[in-house]
Amino acid sequence: RRVAIVLDDRIVSAPAVQAGVTCGAGIAGGSTQITGGFSAEEARDLAALVEGGALPLPVTTLEQSTVGPTLGADAIRASALAAVIGLACTGVFVIVVYRLLGLLATVALLLYGLLSYAAVVALGATLTLPGLAGFVLAVGIAVDANVLVFERAREEYAALGRTTAVRDPRRPLATAFAKAWSAVADSNVTTLLAAGLLFAFATGPVKGFGVTLALGVLASMVTAMVITRLLADAALALPAVRRRPALTGMAGLGRLRTRLARRAPRLMVHRRRWYTVSTVLLLVALAGIGVRGVQLGVEFTGGRDVQYAATRPVDADAARAAVAAAGFPDAVVQATGDGGRDVTVRVAETDDSAQRRITEALTKTAGPVTVERDDLVGPSLGGELRTHALLALGLAVAAQLAYLSVRFRWTYAAAAVVAMAQDVLLVVGLFAWLGKPVDSVFLAALLTVVGYSVNDSVVVLDRLREIRRTGTRLPLADLADRAVAQTLPRTVNTGMGALFVLAALAVLGGDTLTDFSVALLAGVVLGMASTVFTALPLTVTLESRAPKPPARPAKPRTSDPTGAVV
Incomplete structure (x- = not known):
């Protein structure tokens, strides 16, 4: 046979x-x-x-992405220029505020960039926009660690007295590194937990976000806590630096801290007022989600997202009518770019014939058009990406809550997570009101917002815990106000460093980076505000209703048969 x-x-x-x-x-x-x-x-x-295969299995396109050479080159050029300008502005700001220490931190920040880039090259990874989001968050973490240490160094310098500190300026800096380590470690561990879960459970661009975030966090830890310290120890040992302590950046507390020391804020007295403001903002965000709805991108729903470039400005209503007449009444049509010459069309259909019909319809209305970007995602893959992204986000939040509950009390952890959830809902509501798509790029920005919010809350709550351990008998509300006053300069300086990079991306990044930058700008501002006006007031309220039980006195140990206490 x-x-x-x-x-x-x-x-x-x-x-x-x-x-x-x-x-x-x-x-x-x-x-x-x-x-x-x-x-x-x-x-x-x-x-x-x-x-080669003996079964006639059909092949179905699950995902396809095409980027025109002009758009790709423009995006790369704009991203690189924005990153350089943003980092340069951040470096100048840090140098102006912290002088010599700021200069050394800027050098360490440049080394962070080299280490991160070397790690990406060594892994053979492809840097995408969500991957860029991971690096932006890691830059913020690196700046935050340095700012936290330098603000601590100013406190220790003032506590030691000018004479003792000038004699050995490395002493207050060493103490600052030791005291800041707890907050830096907690904020980095929570971020690494989120990055690990994203890599394990997410797919596609979100997995890339987890990879670059983990690499960036590890690189920032090395540069901020090791390289900066080595450079600072070497510089502060120079006789010329000791003769001019003002150059170190530690000799003064800074204008903001001095002003807060003279008149500390009384924010916790008005906790109900902050709760009311937060509730109103959340209702507005939920109204946007319910009324306008969240426009999921093609990555999560399946479909086709095509960006066209026209030779003349395009009227969005005319383009929308032309696409609807071509047989796509449910298509989302937007005119963006330089003078409205770019048209973005999102449809549920994924076949090439649909794309050709849309192209012909736009050509009749706007003249000759060229395809700049064409993203196609099958419905099965879109559902899978959506499920895995939500699962990864939920697990990341749960892991952070569990870790913070171990490191702090459950009241502290619950307050930090509630503030983080508030920031997430507000950013989603903002995008719903603006009618912007919620896609993988937005999800990466949202995860970055989660990282900023948790990091900021951890720093302030860590300072509150430290103040309480001193044994002071002041009310908890007053201690919370004191924690805000002591950490507010760090919050402002860290936020300014991140805002420089994001503002440069928003202005120079073009349409590709605008939505990403808007989400991060809103998230960073909301994250700084939610720490002061949501996390701390909620911590005070929860602690007053469920106070920590007093520690039991330790039983005396005896080693003598007669019962003598050892």
Whole structure:
């Protein structure tokens, strides 16, 4: 008997069966051979054809992304220029505020960029926009760690006295690194937990966000806590620096801290007022989600997202009418870009014929158009991406809550997570009111907002815990106000460093980065505000209703049979 091997309706080989084949074994069982007068090359070709597949399985396109060379080059150029300008402004700001220490931190920040880029190259990873979001968050973490240490150094310098500090300026800096380590470690561990869960459970661009975020956090830890310290120790040992302590950046507390020391804010007295403001903002955000709805991008719903470039400005209503007349009444059509010359069309259909009909309709209305970007995602893949992204986000939040509950009390952890959830809802509500799509880029920005919010809350709550451990008998509300006053300069300086980078991306990044930058700008501002007006007031309220039980006195240990206390 003969057995025919057919591939693509063509007989590849039809050998005769010389011996019986064990049932269930077949070729895969290794008990069958095809023999004949083959040359070595013919045998290799036949083996390749046989291994090429014997079942006529259909191939379905799950995801396809096409970026025109002009758009890709413009995006790369704009991203690079915005990153350089933003980092340069951040470096100048840090140097102006912290002088010599700021200069050394800027050098360490440049080394962070080299380490992060080297890690991406070593892994062979492709840097996408969500990956860029991970680096932006890591830059903020690196700046935050340095600012936190430098503000602590100013406190220790003032506590030691000018004479002692000038004699050995490395002493207050070493103490600052030791005291700041707890807050830096907690904020970085929570971020690494989120990055690990995103890499394990997410797919596509969100997984890339987790990779670059983890690499950036590890690089920022090395540069902020090791390289900056080594450079500072070497610089502060120079006699010229000791003779001019003002150059170090530690000799003064700073204008904001001095002003807060003279008149500390009384924010916790008005907790109900902050609760009311937060509730109103949340209702506005939820109204936007309910009334306008959240426009999920094609990554999460499936469909086609095509960006066209026209030769003249395009009226959005005319383009929308033309696309609807072509048979796509539910299409989302937006005119963006330089003078409205770019048109973005999102439809549920994914076949090429639909794309050609839309192109013809726009050509009749706007003249000749060229495809700048064409993203296609099948509905099955879109549902999978949406499910995995939500699962990863939920697990990241749960892991952060669990870790913070171990490091702090559950009241602190709950307050930090509530503030973070508030920031997320406000950013989603803002995008709902603006009618902007919620896609993988937005999700990466949202995860960055989560990181900023948690980091900021951890720093302030860590300072509150430290103040309470001193044994002061002041009311908790007053201690919370004191924690705000002591950490507000760090919050403002860290936020300014992040805002420089984001503002440069928003202005110079073009349409590709605008939505991403808007989400992050809103998230950073909301994250700084929610720490002061949501996390701390809620911590005070929860602690007053569920105070920590007093510690039990330790039983005396005895080692003498007579009962003498050792």
